[in-house]
Amino acid sequence: MFLEINAILIPAAVGAGIALVCGVIIILVFRFFSVEVDPLAETLENIFPGANCGGCGYSGCAAYAAVLADGTEKNTGLCTAGGQDVASAIATELGVAAETVVPVVANVFCQGTCDKTHERYHYTGTPHCASASGLFSGPNSCTYGCLGFGDCVSVCEFNALYIEDGIAKVNHNNCVACGKCVAACPKHLIRLIPKHELATNVTCSNHWPARVAMKACKAACIACRRCVKECPVDAITIEDNLAVIDQMKCIHCGKCVSLCPTKAIRQGLLDGPKIEALQKEKEAEAS
Amino acid sequence: MKTFLIIMLSMVLIDNLVLSRFLGICSFLGLTKSLKNAMGMSIAVIFVMLVATAVTYPIYWNILEPVNLGYLQTVVFILVIAAVVQVLEAIIRKTFPPLYEAMGIYLPLITTNCAILGVMLINIQEIYNFSNAMMSSLGAGVGYTLAMFLFTGVREKMEKADIPPFMEGLPSTLMAASIVSVSFMGFKGVIENLFG
Numbered sequence: 001m002f003l004e005i006n007a008i009l010i011p012a013a014v015g016a017g018i019a020l021v022c023g024v025i026i027i028l029v030f031r032f033f034s035v036e037v038d039p040l041a042e043t044l045e046n047i048f049p050g051a052n053c054g055g056c057g058y059s060g061c062a063a064y065a066a067v068l069a070d071g072t073e074k075n076t077g078l079c080t081a082g083g084q085d086v087a088s089a090i091a092t093e094l095g096v097a098a099e100t101v102v103p104v105v106a107n108v109f110c111q112g113t114c115d116k117t118h119e120r121y122h123y124t125g126t127p128h129c130a131s132a133s134g135l136f137s138g139p140n141s142c143t144y145g146c147l148g149f150g151d152c153v154s155v156c157e158f159n160a161l162y163i164e165d166g167i168a169k170v171n172h173n174n175c176v177a178c179g180k181c182v183a184a185c186p187k188h189l190i191r192l193i194p195k196h197e198l199a200t201n202v203t204c205s206n207h208w209p210a211r212v213a214m215k216a217c218k219a220a221c222i223a224c225r226r227c228v229k230e231c232p233v234d235a236i237t238i239e240d241n242l243a244v245i246d247q248m249k250c251i252h253c254g255k256c257v258s259l260c261p262t263k264a265i266r267q268g269l270l271d272g273p274k275i276e277a278l279q280k281e282k283e284a285e286a287s
Numbered sequence: 288m289k290t291f292l293i294i295m296l297s298m299v300l301i302d303n304l305v306l307s308r309f310l311g312i313c314s315f316l317g318l319t320k321s322l323k324n325a326m327g328m329s330i331a332v333i334f335v336m337l338v339a340t341a342v343t344y345p346i347y348w349n350i351l352e353p354v355n356l357g358y359l360q361t362v363v364f365i366l367v368i369a370a371v372v373q374v375l376e377a378i379i380r381k382t383f384p385p386l387y388e389a390m391g392i393y394l395p396l397i398t399t400n401c402a403i404l405g406v407m408l409i410n411i412q413e414i415y416n417f418s419n420a421m422m423s424s425l426g427a428g429v430g431y432t433l434a435m436f437l438f439t440g441v442r443e444k445m446e447k448a449d450i451p452p453f454m455e456g457l458p459s460t461l462m463a464a465s466i467v468s469v470s471f472m473g474f475k476g477v478i479e480n481l482f483g
Contacts, residue, residue, distance in 0.1 A: 127449070
């Protein structure tokens with residue numbers, strides 16, 4: 001078989017030529033149009049957890065690092081996922097005094113589990129809180145309460161929320177306080193509270209008068225004012241038929257907890273779902 | 288004007304890049320979850336499509352065709368498009384930071400996007416002159432945008448729908464895509480009746 005050498009050489013030469021020209025152009029362009037990345041911003045970005053959760057209020061870790069590096073943002077303690085450790089490390093890198101970070105955690109202000117509330121009607125629409133909420137404020141007897149379809153669970157990237165007994169709960173070990181669930185809840189039940197082992201909260205959001213609230217939910221705050229009178233530091237106030245504990249004043253003495261007639265006040269943060277614990281027990285039994 | 292209309296109509300509606308020619312399906316399925324992503328990707332595709340045509344068209348007719356190396360077009364175009372995208376990214380990053388923010392992350396995705404390569408090859412196949420080739424690229428980009436926006440609407444509705452578990456995710460998305468694609472078959476024959 002006669003093989004013409006040019007049939008291989010010419011295409012190879014043309015291909016190689018085009019590749020070479022492309023390569024040279026790329027190198028030239030990258031040299032003349034190189035963007036200098038602030039080395040400080042890069043160092044800062046490496047300190048952040050890299051979750052890109054947006055808890056700091058910027059679009060991601062890189063954006064927050066950039067504004068810190070060029071000095072437009074002075075507060076070093078905005079990273080909710082990193083907490084005090086990251087704030088100190090960032091402050092050291094920038095050469096400023098470390099900001100004290102009050103670690104916060106998401107908390108669901110509702111205890112209206114299935115046994116405490118009842119359905120006003122049977123909802124068969126799409127299983128989303130937002131859609132259920134649009135139909136007569138949802139099927140719950142308490143229209144302030146958690147619908148339990150888990151819109152918050154689906155937005156959480158850290159697996160920190162779970163549904164148990166028909167209401168959402170927060171596993172504080174996983175929560176980084178990015179605030180996505182706060183925005184997702186159509187009932188505005190989730191708020192960020194200072195993280196404390198004995199965090200004491202009126203876990204209810206119902207503003208109805210006592211008589212109506214009691215009918216709707218057995219765990220509703222009825223605004224009886226017993227906790228207000230008992231509180232040694234005057235941290236509790238009644239706002240629109242609902243007791244509210246000022247987390248900054250609260251000393252976590254727990255006096256109001258035992259006093260509350262409807263057990264609307266809860267103390268302590270929640271851990272993971274009960275289901276997991278049960279599964280582990282089962283596994284232990286099996287083995 | 289007539290050629291322009293014919294090319295635009297055929298690229299946008301009749302031979303829609305995504306829904307009739309089935310090119311660029313990966314980005315079509317991957318980036319239609321929200322309107323924001325779809326918009327960024329579409330702008331980037333239109334932009335790169337035009338620039339890539341302006342580069343590959345002369346390369347084919349001035350370098351490859353005279354030495355009878357037309358068969359090298361696929362290899363050469365892949366190479367050139369990848370280089371063009373890299374160069375564009377660097378230039379935009381330096382000169383138009385806001386534009387880079389808007390479509391920066393989608394540009395690298397386009398490097399290996401079959402939609403771009405497909406349109407480059409179609410432009411050569413149809414033996415367009417340069418201005419018609421540019422028009423066809425613009426039309427293809429607009430068609431891609433149309434498909435992206437239509438399908439984003441469909442997907443946003445599907446998010447709220449109650450889909451059986453075994454159909455969730457890709458299966459239902461692909462079925463929806465095929466139904467949207469079937470609806471575009473209705474445009475077949477429009478050109479013959481309009482201009483024939």
